[in-house]
Amino acid sequence: MSSELEPDAALMIRVKQGDWEAFAALVDKYKQPVMNLACRMVHDPTEAEDLAQNVFLQVFKSADRYAVSSKFSTWLFTIARNLCLNEIRRRSRHPADSLDAARADHEDQPLHQYEDGKTSAPPDRLLHSELEQKIEEALAALPENQRLAVALCRQEDLSYEDIARVLGCSLSATKSLIHRGRETLKQKLKPYLRTGVWREPQ
Amino acid sequence: MNQQSVYHQLLERSWRRPLTPPEQAELRAWLEAHPECRAGWETEAALNQALRRLPEPPVSSNFTARVLQAARREAAAAAGRGRQSPARWLALLRERWSPVRWLPATALAAVLVAAGLFSYHRFNFNKHQAMAQSLAAVAEITSLPSPAILKDFDAILALDNAPPADEELLALFQ
Numbered sequence: 549m550s551s552e553l554e555p556d557a558a559l560m561i562r563v564k565q566g567d568w569e570a571f572a573a574l575v576d577k578y579k580q581p582v583m584n585l586a587c588r589m590v591h592d593p594t595e596a597e598d599l600a601q602n603v604f605l606q607v608f609k610s611a612d613r614y615a616v617s618s619k620f621s622t623w624l625f626t627i628a629r630n631l632c633l634n635e636i637r638r639r640s641r642h643p644a645d646s647l648d649a650a651r652a653d654h655e656d657q658p659l660h661q662y663e664d665g666k667t668s669a670p671p672d673r674l675l676h677s678e679l680e681q682k683i684e685e686a687l688a689a690l691p692e693n694q695r696l697a698v699a700l701c702r703q704e705d706l707s708y709e710d711i712a713r714v715l716g717c718s719l720s721a722t723k724s725l726i727h728r729g730r731e732t733l734k735q736k737l738k739p740y741l742r743t744g745v746w747r748e749p750q
Numbered sequence: 751m752n753q754q755s756v757y758h759q760l761l762e763r764s765w766r767r768p769l770t771p772p773e774q775a776e777l778r779a780w781l782e783a784h785p786e787c788r789a790g791w792e793t794e795a796a797l798n799q800a801l802r803r804l805p806e807p808p809v810s811s812n813f814t815a816r817v818l819q820a821a822r823r824e825a826a827a828a829a830g831r832g833r834q835s836p837a838r839w840l841a842l843l844r845e846r847w848s849p850v851r852w853l854p855a856t857a858l859a860a861v862l863v864a865a866g867l868f869s870y871h872r873f874n875f876n877k878h879q880a881m882a883q884s885l886a887a888v889a890e891i892t893s894l895p896s897p898a899i900l901k902d903f904d905a906i907l908a909l910d911n912a913p914p915a916d917e918e919l920l921a922l923f924q
Contacts, residue, residue, distance in 0.1 A: 572814055572818055576814050579813050579817075597810060601816060604821070701766055730797060741797055
């Protein structure tokens with residue numbers, strides 16, 4: 549029976565049986581995608597990492613409730629979505645608790661310190677850096693449901709139907725959210741997108 | 751399928767992943783036939799590239815280890831809670847008192863209770879029967895005399911207070 553299941557569902561069955569290696573395998577596989585989503589939603593890598601950790605902890609705690617017939621990634625991202633939205637709402641109720649306050653001590657440092665694996669020439673790198681900052685700002689300014697939809701859209705293993713399940717809305721509403729989010733991004737980033745610096749030869 | 755929907759499908763696919771070579775060829779053919787859409791497509795493609803090339807946030811090297819540690823703590827805490835929870839006690843009872851063990855005892859208890867109830871019912875029935883018989887006997891007794899016979903009651907009662915009979919005089923009369 550296990551051989552008919554998707555690999556992640558088979559791992560979840562082992563997690564239910566108390567197999568720590570299976571759980572570690574799932575965490576390793578999905579930590580980056582969950583972290584990407586969390587970071588896109590809360591705009592703070594440290595807080596996003598705590599959030600991602602909570603997502604996997606919730607997966608572990610809810611393992612008994614996971615139905616093997618459903619797709620694991622959809623279930624995982626639904627948990628991630630709920631925790632991200634809870635965190636955003638908690639922050640809006642208690643703005644003083646936000647880790648943004650703690651960042652004041654390190655204001656001389658940039659907001660995000662991502663490793664740049666690409667070997668670009670310095671001027672290109674500067675331009676990329678500026679464009680990255682602009683696009684991060686534009687993404688951060690999107691309404692949370694559009695931001696979530698655009699972020700989930702980057703998950704290649706999630707189909708539009710899966711994204712709709714995660715968002716808890718219809719397929720057409722999901723595509724509409726993505727479309728509206730992208731339209732806003734295009735409007736805000738038009739001058740930068742026209743430079744063609746990100747365009748790759750097709 | 752009309753031409754516009756082909757374009758929208760390609761557009762929607764491009765939002766999620768780079769187009770495959772056959773899809774790119776299809777797109778090129780479509781754009782050649784609809785040059786007015788080229789500018790719009792180029793903006794879409796530039797946004798796709800921009801979003802794809804955003805750097806991924808770094809994940810700590812010990813992320814998995816920290817998650818596992820937290821999950822182990824959670825499992826230990828849950829086990830501790832489980833030892834005290836009512837559900838745990840119920841599970842224990844269910845385990846200890848399996849049907850195979852308690853079924854004969856329960857059957858015996860049921861028989862005893864049924865016998866007890868039957869005896870009690872029988873006792874009550876007999877008691878009621880005896881009471882009914884007594885009531886029937888009482889009902890058979892003749893009804894009391896009419897109060898009219900008591901009209902000389904006081905005179906008769908006063909007879910007790912009369913002076914005693916003169917025994918010598920009575921003897922002489924005899």
